Amino acid sequence: MARHIYACPMRWSDMDAFGHVNNVVFMRYLEEARIDFMFTRAAEAGAGEFAGGSVVARHEIDYKAPLVHRPAPVTVETWVTRIGGASVTVGYEVKDTNEDGTELVYARASTVMVPYDLAAGRPRRISAVEREFLSHFLENEDVPAAA
Numbered sequence: 001m002a003r004h005i006y007a008c009p010m011r012w013s014d015m016d017a018f019g020h021v022n023n024v025v026f027m028r029y030l031e032e033a034r035i036d037f038m039f040t041r042a043a044e045a046g047a048g049e050f051a052g053g054s055v056v057a058r059h060e061i062d063y064k065a066p067l068v069h070r071p072a073p074v075t076v077e078t079w080v081t082r083i084g085g086a087s088v089t090v091g092y093e094v095k096d097t098n099e100d101g102t103e104l105v106y107a108r109a110s111t112v113m114v115p116y117d118l119a120a121g122r123p124r125r126i127s128a129v130e131r132e133f134l135s136h137f138l139e140n141e142d143v144p145a146a147a
Contacts, residue, residue, distance in 0.1 A: 002137055004041060006033035007073040008094075020066040026107050027059065030092050033076035034111065037090070037137075047133035053116040055123075057087060061109035067094070074106070080137045086125050087114045088134055 008029045016022040038050045067074060075095055082089040094107040117124040126134070 002079075003139075004033070004037040004078040004137060006036050006076045006078065008032055008076050009073045010069055010071075012069060015069045020068050021106075023061075023063065026061060026063070026067075026094060026109075029074065029076055029094055030059075030061075030109055030111065033078045033092065034090060034113075037078045038113070042130070042133050045133050047127075047129045049127055049130055050113075050115060053118040053124075055114050055116045056111055057114045058112040059109065060111075061107055063107050064105045067106040078137075079139045080134045081110060081139060083126065083131060083134050083138065086123050087112050088126065089113075091139070 010021070014021045014025045038054070039048070042048055042050055075097070077093045077095065079091050080088060081091045090111045090113060092107070092109045092111075093105050094109075095103050095105045097103050114123045115126055115130070116122070
């Protein structure tokens, strides 16, 4: 299946006092990639309901290697690991691909997202259109479990 690829720009302010990208900033990178995937890309495919409301129910992240600031963006790959009736679990890898083709993974993570009806103030079911879009990115890989 396909993965959504996002080139995430790095900012000077992403670094912490130890000279590497702060752990909280990794969550922002995941958010940027998820917004691009679930809002922008889904809307382009005709499944833009997520942009009308969704909430994060859970995050889980495993840090694998330090990431230092540089001018080039870092790659965030995003895919779907589970589609439920009223939630979807998104998997991520924050990484670089070296010139020799090897990969350096800085973090692996997962997020459980719940579609949310903002007007009603409650979660809603995943629509058939959303399910169809998400199914193109479905992989059952071993990423941090986020029920």
